[in-house]
Amino acid sequence: MTKTLQELDRESRIGGIGRERTRDVALIDLSDFDARKTEIADALWHAATGLGLFQLSGHGIPLEQIEDAFDLSAAFFDLPEKDKAQMPLRPGTNAGWEFKSQVRPSTGTPDQKESYQITRPRMEGLWPDDSTLPGFRDKMLAFERANWEVAMKVLSCFALKLGFDEAFFTHHHDQSSPEYQSTLRLIHYLPMSNAKPEDFEGWRAGAHTDFDCLTLLHQKTGQGGLQVIPGSEAEGGEWTSVEPITGIITCNIGDMLMRWSDDKLLSNPHRVRMPRQDEYLGPRYSIPFFAQANRDSVLQGPEKRYPPITAADYIQSRLSANFEALKARKSGN
Numbered sequence: 001m002t003k004t005l006q007e008l009d010r011e012s013r014i015g016g017i018g019r020e021r022t023r024d025v026a027l028i029d030l031s032d033f034d035a036r037k038t039e040i041a042d043a044l045w046h047a048a049t050g051l052g053l054f055q056l057s058g059h060g061i062p063l064e065q066i067e068d069a070f071d072l073s074a075a076f077f078d079l080p081e082k083d084k085a086q087m088p089l090r091p092g093t094n095a096g097w098e099f100k101s102q103v104r105p106s107t108g109t110p111d112q113k114e115s116y117q118i119t120r121p122r123m124e125g126l127w128p129d130d131s132t133l134p135g136f137r138d139k140m141l142a143f144e145r146a147n148w149e150v151a152m153k154v155l156s157c158f159a160l161k162l163g164f165d166e167a168f169f170t171h172h173h174d175q176s177s178p179e180y181q182s183t184l185r186l187i188h189y190l191p192m193s194n195a196k197p198e199d200f201e202g203w204r205a206g207a208h209t210d211f212d213c214l215t216l217l218h219q220k221t222g223q224g225g226l227q228v229i230p231g232s233e234a235e236g237g238e239w240t241s242v243e244p245i246t247g248i249i250t251c252n253i254g255d256m257l258m259r260w261s262d263d264k265l266l267s268n269p270h271r272v273r274m275p276r277q278d279e280y281l282g283p284r285y286s287i288p289f290f291a292q293a294n295r296d297s298v299l300q301g302p303e304k305r306y307p308p309i310t311a312a313d314y315i316q317s318r319l320s321a322n323f324e325a326l327k328a329r330k331s332g333n
């Protein structure tokens with residue numbers, strides 16, 4: 001896993017604030033998908049082999065469903081801390097609630113956020129009571145499914161371009177399997193209205209790449225901060241801000257698909273910066289869906305650039321590399 005450690009080493013050197021630079025973030029319309037598939041696949045491929053991050057309209061998830069998911073997310077985080085603590089994140093499972101526990105190798109400090117993660121086969125005992133938050137479980141599962149549908153459409157285009165069967169990735173993200181490990185994550189970045197000046201020096205989410213195949217991110221209009229940088233330019237420190245618009249899905253490639261495409265599709269570093277003191281200082285809510293191949297899927301690209309590895313082993317190797325990088329950071333190496 002030397003390469004991974006090198007990648008993480010690079011990640012630990014891109015934690016600085018850097019500068020702002022405008023780059024083109026493609027907005028791709030998925031409407032009339034079946035009839036326009038060739039054209040859509042071309043646009044997705046172009047964006048995913050470039051900035052590795054793009055936005056989707058015409059994706060078919062109704063705006064009301066997205067707004068409802070955000071309202072339920074806010075209601076969840078408004079629950080008393082002792083109630084949320086009854087649904088703790090079990091390390092390495094991507095299921096349950098955590099508060100300021102995610103430390104990124106790029107910063108060495110915890111992201112200033114709380115999150116609640118939904119991974120279908122791992123939710124035993126981790127749902128809020130239906131009497132506390134009526135409809136929460138069913139609505140979140142429906143929302144997770146709606147995101148899965150969009151992710152599979154996008155992945156079917158990449159499958160075509162890579163020379164795989166169109167349904168290739170759908171098979172590897174089969175929701176009915178106990179090995180399913182895709183995750184819907186509700187995130188609440190804490191408000192900064194009463195924060196101390198030194199708190200503005202931290203990160204809402206430190207620079208990182210995602211481990212999964214494809215991330216679909218819902219943002220809310222007015223709650224900005226997401227920035228991306230092409231991996232090949234990371235050391236230049238010129239970051240591009242991504243506009244938050246409720247109803248538009250921001251999509252990025254993850255490390256798993258980069259490997260699975262023999263490095264053609266690019267998993268690029270992104271982060272969520274703190275607002276400046278003269279900007280909107282309220283909370284930021286976001287909802288990413290991480291399409292992550294089932295644990296028993298074997299990843300190998302058409303050109304066999306890397307040896308085959310199961311998705312479970314791949315994730316494990318990334319988690320331990322993160323752990324090693326953080327340990328090295330602490331000991332000053």
Ligand SMILES: O=C(O)CCC(=O)C(=O)O
Pocket residue numbers: 185187205210217219226270271272286287288
């Ligand atoms: O909240 C966001 O806008 C980005 C979150 C993110 O990058 C992540 O959770 O991996």
Ligand SMILES: [Fe+2]
Pocket residue numbers: 208209210215270
């Ligand atoms: Fe991310």
